[in-house]
Amino acid sequence: MSKPPFVDKVDVEARRKAIQAFRERFKALLEQLQRGENPTLILPKRTLANTIYDEKRKLLLLGPEKLRRSLFNLHEAKKFMQTMLMAKIIYEALVNNEYPTIRDLYYRGKHTIVFVDDKGRRREENTWDEQKESDAVLRDIEVFTGMLREEMLILSKEKGKVVGNMRIRSGNDVIDLSKMGHGAWAIEPTPDLIEFIDVDADFVLVVEKDAVFQQLHRYGFWRRYRAILVTSAGQPDRATRRFVRRLNEELGLPVYVLTDADPYGWYIYSVFKIGSITLSYESERLATPKAKFLGVSMTDIFGDPETGKKPYLSEAERKRFIIKAKDADIKRAEELYNYKWFQTRKWRKEIEIFLQKKSKLEIEAVASKGLKFLADKYIPEKIETGDFID
Amino acid sequence: MIVETDPKDKSICTVTVEDNGIGIPPQKMAEALGKPLVTSKFKIKQSRGQFGLGAKAVTVYALSTTGSPVEAYSSPIDSTRMYYVKFSIDLSSNEPAIYALGSWKLDLDWHGTRIRARIRCNWPYIRSRVLKYFKMLAIVTPYADILFIDPDGKIHHYPRIVDEMPRPPKEVKPHPASIEKGELQMMLKQTTAPTIKDFLITTFQRVGEKSAMNVLRKAGIDPNKNPKQLTDEEVERLYRALRSYRFPAPSAEALAPIGAKLIEEGLRAILKPEFVTAVTRKPRMHSGGHPFIVEVGIAYGGAIEPTETPQLLRYANRIPLIYDEKSDVAWKVVEEFNWQNYGVKFPAPLVVLTHICSTKIPWKVGSKEAVAEKEEIKEELHLALQEAARRLRRYLQEKRKEEEIREKISTFLRYIPEVADSIATILGGNGVSVEEVQKLLINALRRRVQGKELKILEEQVKNLSKIKIE
Structure with missing residues (x-):
C-alpha cells in the first residue's frame, strides 16, 4: 500500500x-x-531613477517608466533569452509540484549553448554565469507576470525568526509560537500561505540583531510585555518583511523597530517601513508604513537640549560604548540625508547629530549596560512615552 | 635555374640558368655575354629590369672566385642550330676571351639561352636570401614561369599566372636638364650634327627649334657654330643654360612600371592574402631631370603571418632589393607611416611592396641595394602608400562591419532554440510545437533584416540545427 501523495x-x-x-x-x-x-516584453524599469517615494502612502514605489526588451535587439537579446529561460524553469517547477530556491533556479538554467559560427568554428556561450544574472531576471519575471516569487512557490533562504503568544497554521500544521523553547520559529519563505489562528499581544518588536533577540527571548521579554518578538538577523529578507506587514495590517499590532544607531540600522528600519530600492515593485505588499523607529536614536545617546530629553547613557558610558564613525558611515549618512523619505524633522535631527558627533553605537552596548535595563527600562519606557521616530 | 654544390668542395656551386627567350645570334654571343663594360650609345632607358640573364656580372664573378670560364648555349628563335661558347674575360683588354666554340643541329623545337658558371658560394649562409629573391621575383613577374632547384634538391616552382607582359621600356633621348657635364662633352665630340642648334634638337628630348634658340641665346653661343668647335667656356655656359632652362618634364616612356594590376596579381598569387591593392603613381622627376615612377602594393591577411612591423618588399627597376633594407628610403617611409590611422594594429599580417623605376635610380652607395632619400621620391612613396592604405582601411572597415553583422545575426539565431523551447513548454498542449515557434521566430527575424543582413541570415540559418544546449 503506497501512501496517497501529500497534498498541501x-x-x-x-x-x-x-x-x-x-x-x-x-x-x-x-x-x-x-x-x-519582434517578440518584446514591456517591463517597469527597476532603477533608482524610476523609484518613487509616495509621500501620502509613505511607500517606495516603482515609477511609470517602462522598458522594452526585444529578442531581435542586439543589446537586449541575451536578457530576453534569459528571461524566457527563467520563465520556463519556474513554469516547469510549478507543474511538477516543486519548490525551487533561487539557487536551484540558477543551477537549472545554467547551461551552455554550443553553436557553430560561420567560419565553422565551434563556439560556446553560457546562458548565465553568476547567480546575480539569474536573480535579476527572476525580478523581471516578477514584474512581467505581476506575481511575487512567493506566489510562484520559489523559496529563498530566510533567516527571520519569531516568538510570541500566538498560534498560526503553516501548511497542514498548527504552530504555537509561545512553545518554541529556547529556539524560535523560522518564518517560512511563503508567509502569505500562513494562517493566523489566534494572538494575544499588544505590539510587535522587531530587533535587527539576532543576539539581542535571543537575550530578550530568554529573559522572557515577550511574555512580560505582551509582545511578538521578531528578528530579521541583519538586512530583512522578503518573508520577514511580509510577515511583519501582515502582523501590522491584519492584526492591527503596532510595530517598533530596534536597530543599531548608525546609517545601516536606519536603512534597515526604512526597508521595513517603506521598502527597498531594488524591490520597490513589492513595497505595496512588503512594507509596513506604520512601523516606528524605537531606537537606538542619537538623542538616546546624547540627549536633546531642544526638548529637554535626558540621555540614557552617562558621560562615562558614552566613552565606553561609542564607536567612532568611519568614512563609509559618513558617506552613507549623507546619502540617506538626501533620500526623500528621510527628510522629516526628526530624521534630519538624527542624521545631523550623527554627522556632528561622528559617533555610532550598537544595540549590544545598551544590553551591556544591563539586560534588565534594556528589557525593563529602555524599551518599555520609550514605548510608553512615545519616544520614537515615525 | 639549378644550383648544385660541388661534391668535392661544398663551397663551390655550379649555377645553370636557362630561359626560353629569343636566343643570341652566334656572332654576338661572346660579346653580349662577356664584355662587361659596354659604352653608352647616348640613349637612355631603364636599363635594369629587362631580365636578361645577368650574364656579365656572373662571368666576372666566376672568374674572380673560381677562375672558371663560363659556358653558354644558345639557339636563336629562327634557327635550327644550337651554338656553344666557353669564354671568360680578358681583364687587361676588357675583351671576351674565348676558350671553345661549337655549333650543332638541334632536333628539339627549342630556343633560348642556357648559361653555366662555377662560382664560390656558401649556400647555407645565403639560402634564405636567395629564396627571398626568388619569391620577390615571382611576385613582380607573374607572367613568367620560374623553376629553381636549390643545392638541397628542393624544387621551388612559381607557375605563370597571367599571360600579359608589361610594356618594355622604350629607348629615349636624354633630357637636357639631367645631363652631366662630362657626358655633354662626350656627346659634343661624337655628334655628326652640323650646327650646335641641330645638335641640341637631335640629341635631346623636349628640345625644339624655339627652346634650342633660347638656350643658345642664354649661353651666348652662335646657333650655327659647329658643335665640335665649342670652347671649354662655351661648353660650361651651355651646360649651365641647359641646367637652368625650364624644359617640359621628361618623357616617361623610358620607364617600365610593373603596373598596379600585375603587382596585385603577383602579390595575390604568391602571398595568398585576403586583401591586395596596388598604386602606380604618375611620373615625376628627381635631381633635376630624371623621370621616375613609384609603385606601392599592399597585401593584408590571409596566409601572411602577423609581424610587429610591416614586411617590406623593395624593388628598383623591377629588381628585388634584398640587402641593406634599413637604409632605404622605402623603409623610412613605411616606418614613419601612421598605420593606426588606417586601422592597422600591429602585430599585423601586412606586406608592403615598393617599386621605384627610373632612368637613374639614386643609389645610396655603389652596391645598388638601397635607394637614397631623395625628397621627390620620398614624397611619391608616401602618397602612393597613403592611397593604398586608404583602400586597405576601407576594406578593413567593411570587413569589421560585416563581422559585426555576422555576430549580430549569430547572436539572435543562437538564442532562438532556447526561446522557442520556453514558449512551447509554457504553451504546450495547445498544439504549439517547438518547431513551429522556431519557424515563427525565424520569420520575425527575417522581416527585420534586409540586404547584406538578410543574405548572412540565410547563410547562418542553415547552421541552426547545429546549435546544441548542453
Missing part, C-alpha cells in the same frame, strides 16, 4: 493561479510572433 491545499491553489498567469502572458507573446513582430 494552499499550495495547489497558488500553483494553479501562477500557471494561469504564465500562460496568459506567453499567449500574448505568441500572438506577437504570429503577427511577425
Whole structure:
C-alpha cells in the first residue's frame, strides 16, 4: 500500500493561479510572433531613477517608466533569452509540484549553448554565469507576470525568526509560537500561505540583531510585555518583511523597530517601513508604513537640549560604548540625508547629530549596560512615552 | 635555374640558368655575354629590369672566385642550330676571351639561352636570401614561369599566372636638364650634327627649334657654330643654360612600371592574402631631370603571418632589393607611416611592396641595394602608400562591419532554440510545437533584416540545427 501523495491545499491553489498567469502572458507573446513582430516584453524599469517615494502612502514605489526588451535587439537579446529561460524553469517547477530556491533556479538554467559560427568554428556561450544574472531576471519575471516569487512557490533562504503568544497554521500544521523553547520559529519563505489562528499581544518588536533577540527571548521579554518578538538577523529578507506587514495590517499590532544607531540600522528600519530600492515593485505588499523607529536614536545617546530629553547613557558610558564613525558611515549618512523619505524633522535631527558627533553605537552596548535595563527600562519606557521616530 | 654544390668542395656551386627567350645570334654571343663594360650609345632607358640573364656580372664573378670560364648555349628563335661558347674575360683588354666554340643541329623545337658558371658560394649562409629573391621575383613577374632547384634538391616552382607582359621600356633621348657635364662633352665630340642648334634638337628630348634658340641665346653661343668647335667656356655656359632652362618634364616612356594590376596579381598569387591593392603613381622627376615612377602594393591577411612591423618588399627597376633594407628610403617611409590611422594594429599580417623605376635610380652607395632619400621620391612613396592604405582601411572597415553583422545575426539565431523551447513548454498542449515557434521566430527575424543582413541570415540559418544546449 503506497501512501496517497501529500497534498498541501494552499499550495495547489497558488500553483494553479501562477500557471494561469504564465500562460496568459506567453499567449500574448505568441500572438506577437504570429503577427511577425519582434517578440518584446514591456517591463517597469527597476532603477533608482524610476523609484518613487509616495509621500501620502509613505511607500517606495516603482515609477511609470517602462522598458522594452526585444529578442531581435542586439543589446537586449541575451536578457530576453534569459528571461524566457527563467520563465520556463519556474513554469516547469510549478507543474511538477516543486519548490525551487533561487539557487536551484540558477543551477537549472545554467547551461551552455554550443553553436557553430560561420567560419565553422565551434563556439560556446553560457546562458548565465553568476547567480546575480539569474536573480535579476527572476525580478523581471516578477514584474512581467505581476506575481511575487512567493506566489510562484520559489523559496529563498530566510533567516527571520519569531516568538510570541500566538498560534498560526503553516501548511497542514498548527504552530504555537509561545512553545518554541529556547529556539524560535523560522518564518517560512511563503508567509502569505500562513494562517493566523489566534494572538494575544499588544505590539510587535522587531530587533535587527539576532543576539539581542535571543537575550530578550530568554529573559522572557515577550511574555512580560505582551509582545511578538521578531528578528530579521541583519538586512530583512522578503518573508520577514511580509510577515511583519501582515502582523501590522491584519492584526492591527503596532510595530517598533530596534536597530543599531548608525546609517545601516536606519536603512534597515526604512526597508521595513517603506521598502527597498531594488524591490520597490513589492513595497505595496512588503512594507509596513506604520512601523516606528524605537531606537537606538542619537538623542538616546546624547540627549536633546531642544526638548529637554535626558540621555540614557552617562558621560562615562558614552566613552565606553561609542564607536567612532568611519568614512563609509559618513558617506552613507549623507546619502540617506538626501533620500526623500528621510527628510522629516526628526530624521534630519538624527542624521545631523550623527554627522556632528561622528559617533555610532550598537544595540549590544545598551544590553551591556544591563539586560534588565534594556528589557525593563529602555524599551518599555520609550514605548510608553512615545519616544520614537515615525 | 639549378644550383648544385660541388661534391668535392661544398663551397663551390655550379649555377645553370636557362630561359626560353629569343636566343643570341652566334656572332654576338661572346660579346653580349662577356664584355662587361659596354659604352653608352647616348640613349637612355631603364636599363635594369629587362631580365636578361645577368650574364656579365656572373662571368666576372666566376672568374674572380673560381677562375672558371663560363659556358653558354644558345639557339636563336629562327634557327635550327644550337651554338656553344666557353669564354671568360680578358681583364687587361676588357675583351671576351674565348676558350671553345661549337655549333650543332638541334632536333628539339627549342630556343633560348642556357648559361653555366662555377662560382664560390656558401649556400647555407645565403639560402634564405636567395629564396627571398626568388619569391620577390615571382611576385613582380607573374607572367613568367620560374623553376629553381636549390643545392638541397628542393624544387621551388612559381607557375605563370597571367599571360600579359608589361610594356618594355622604350629607348629615349636624354633630357637636357639631367645631363652631366662630362657626358655633354662626350656627346659634343661624337655628334655628326652640323650646327650646335641641330645638335641640341637631335640629341635631346623636349628640345625644339624655339627652346634650342633660347638656350643658345642664354649661353651666348652662335646657333650655327659647329658643335665640335665649342670652347671649354662655351661648353660650361651651355651646360649651365641647359641646367637652368625650364624644359617640359621628361618623357616617361623610358620607364617600365610593373603596373598596379600585375603587382596585385603577383602579390595575390604568391602571398595568398585576403586583401591586395596596388598604386602606380604618375611620373615625376628627381635631381633635376630624371623621370621616375613609384609603385606601392599592399597585401593584408590571409596566409601572411602577423609581424610587429610591416614586411617590406623593395624593388628598383623591377629588381628585388634584398640587402641593406634599413637604409632605404622605402623603409623610412613605411616606418614613419601612421598605420593606426588606417586601422592597422600591429602585430599585423601586412606586406608592403615598393617599386621605384627610373632612368637613374639614386643609389645610396655603389652596391645598388638601397635607394637614397631623395625628397621627390620620398614624397611619391608616401602618397602612393597613403592611397593604398586608404583602400586597405576601407576594406578593413567593411570587413569589421560585416563581422559585426555576422555576430549580430549569430547572436539572435543562437538564442532562438532556447526561446522557442520556453514558449512551447509554457504553451504546450495547445498544439504549439517547438518547431513551429522556431519557424515563427525565424520569420520575425527575417522581416527585420534586409540586404547584406538578410543574405548572412540565410547563410547562418542553415547552421541552426547545429546549435546544441548542453
